[in-house]
Amino acid sequence: MFHSSRNLRQRAAGVAGGLALLGTAGMGLASGANAATWSQAKPTLDAIKFCESSNNYQAQNPTSTASGAYQFLDTTWQSLDASAGYSRAKFAPASVQDAAALELYNEMGTSPWAASSSCWAK
Template sequence: MKFERAVEVMRREARRADRLARLLSHTEDYQATLTLASIVYPRADPRLADRIMRCESGPGRGTPSATAQNPTSSAGGRAQYLDTTWRSTPEGQAGLSRFDPVAGVFAIMRHLHNTGNDASPWLASSGCWS
């Protein structure tokens, strides 16, 4: 029921993805979240986002970890957003945590969608995902 409702909301209001992120904010189904985000952000490459998140939040773990924390910086979550960068995202401005299992996926997909799949913010880990 929650999944069907989320798909309906995304199709009707693609620009209001922050509402969807709040609706789904505690799901742990990574693949479903990535699929939903790819509907909202059709120009984003979900394979690229998946490779980046798998590298950024712990290579070799399987599903990217929403709770991953870099021990030497403020980077955290599936896409390893820095505190300052996260606060500038619509998800961060809506008060969502970068450790939220849905918000991190939507943030990276939004970025890729809006920038033509520019992955330069994750260039440091490109040896793992490129």
């Protein structure tokens, strides 16, 4: 999948603007042919989803734009290909939110969810 440098800058700004980032150690980055499949990423993403929203796909953070099961910031959500057609994560069905989480995981590892890592990281 090709992403313009503008699109990648927008993604980085959206994530960095609202979430703490981990160092490269332990991020689990994958790309291209090495991208994680849903079954490979599912245990980690399930733990993140539980910690972020108690598995609530309609969750809304009361103090930020973060919404949906994985608590996507609006800027991050809108930068993902999988989110097409949905203005906010909480409006997308579970399958779309799961696909967007996998896309973000394959691009940035677990760093977008670093702020809640004390809950889901084992």
